[in-house]
Amino acid sequence: MHDIRAIREAPEAFDAALARRGDAPLSSEILALDQARREKISAAETARAEQNKASKLVGAAKASGDGAEFERLRTLVGEKKAEVSALQGKAAELDTELSEKLSWIANIPADDVPEGADENDNVEVRRWGDQPSFGFAPKEHFEIAGVAPSMDFETAARTSGARFVMLTGAVARIHRALAQFMIDTHVDENGLTEVNSPVLVRDEAMYGTDKLPKFAEDSYQTTNGWWLVSTSEIPLTYTVAGQILDESDLPRRLTAHTLCFRSEAGSAGRDTAGMLRQHQFEKVEMVSVTHPDHSDEEQKRMLRCAEDILERLGIAYRTVLLCTGDMGFGARRTYDIEAWLPGQNAYREISSVSTTGDFQARRMNARFRPAGGKPQFVHTLNGSGLAVGRCLIAVLENGQREDGSVALPEVLSGYLGGKTTLSADGDLI
Template structure:
């Protein structure tokens, strides 16, 4: 959520940010609502102040046995009660309308984010590794189905489209990838492992900005809780409604969890395979930092995610997302796109985003820069470290052999009981 004080001081900057993010200029409406809310609050406060003073005067009039004066004042107080009730309703209505608009506005991008309408304007910043070119390369689902270790048909009968059964060595490969990533981030990158709840309340999903705008992308239980779309939600909310000490920052958390997404806007896209499922495993990275350290932390987090791909021996590229392609709550995002020989293309496997204080304002997450200093909002970051299913896609397609088997990357063999080949 954006700071109304900043909006009042920088209305042109807000409108420009909204325009390059594909939204309508909105500063005039926000300022009008804020003026109305402020006026309602002032009127309410004036009425409350007069009610309190009039109540004292009633006591004084009665003590002086001035019944006429007391009756006049009592009539005034009765009228003030109606004015106060109306003032409270006006303030509540205007605040709700203002907050509703603020909650719907995307985060303004940083100045160095490329401007553009969609992914065509994303900017590649580096390539790592040589893409493997394989004549007659098969896609991962062809390899998996041929081996009998990947079954979409029975999953569709049981759960519907965009689900899968993994069996035997592929089920173990999925587990191995998640454990490898988690071990790397906790033992070498300084992240604290967390096992979070998979069901969260409205406030938690609102805090990380999936609600209210993206409710259709989520799954909700009959009791009103939400299945997490990523562990970003519970991990980031670990700081909610707290005032942290600057000396304790940054906080770095990681978790390996199932993630659940409705894929509401992806009809017809990646309908086969593991690229876009309703349920998938993911290793999430979350950092909570001081305001002046978040840009540095963003580069660090991205490097941590890249190290996963380097250790697996996968070719990839890093791109900066443009204003029209970046996420709602992000100020800047790096996407890591891994090379898939079966598709002969780079596909996204990780997004690392810096959100500034956008989420912290929604969560009430603050820190005290120094002893006695006024609290400030923390900055939050999140990234995939990485998506386990997509990493398995890349491993299967990159390490496929002509006979349909898959060579297990060296770094995963300890997690596979020494197995060096699948199938």
């Protein structure tokens, strides 16, 4: 949510920032609504004062025996009361209209975000690891002999429809091991607090984390009104909604491993083979709530936490700074980490690490109190640490061998009973 005062003070700068995202100027429309709302509020205050003044004179007129003046003043009080009510009602309508308008406007990009139209204009900032060389044509994850029997798309389709998968046996265990490895690393080494969070949330949580109203069609809603989370960013970030934290409580760093759900609206025909783009998936999420002065450094720290997971797994990756046209609705700045997938001969996104500034905090009224100062809005950040299913794909494709077996990362052996290989028969050995 945007600060209306900032728009009033610098409408040209606001429109220029929207233009960087490719959006039309909106300050005139926003400020016209704001002005009309403020005029109704001011008029209501004037009418209220007149009502109060007349109310005080009613008693004096009655006491003096001036019946005509008494009736006139009593009528005036009633008229002013009705006028106040009507003006307040109109002001409330305009306030709702203004809030609705603001809720659809994307966040302002940070100054260092490159301008561009789409992913082709993103800027690579770092690359790590060597792409593995194979003496054979590498296969996609679902084609590998040791994987295929344990990655059942047909049964999932009969059960749930397209874009679902059932993992069984060793592949299911590797998937679980990856999630445990990520959570343990973030908690034991990166200082995050683990949370077992709900995957069903209310409208308020979705709105507060900028998922409503704009992304309603991308999410699933139950018949009694709950929303299935598309990421645990939603419940983790919303833990500070409506609160005034002590400055000493910052930063607050949280992590959760949850199921996530996305309708994938608008992605028809994209990544239909394999488990790259699913309606249901698992993700380890990181969320930080910080002092505004520290949020940029916190984003760098979170980015390193996510990159380090891939480095420990031995997966080559590249990190890109998203341009204005490819950046998410609520983000001020986003870095994507893209893992190398030999089966596709391409880097594919496995994590996004974003800072939203105070954009979400304003929507959910999350603040902190500096020592001796007035409450200020916190800054919120979120990042995948990592997408578990996509990480499984990367591990399987990068570790594949010509005979259909897969060499697994050493860091997972402790989670796999000391086993380091997925055999061509689909067993852990």
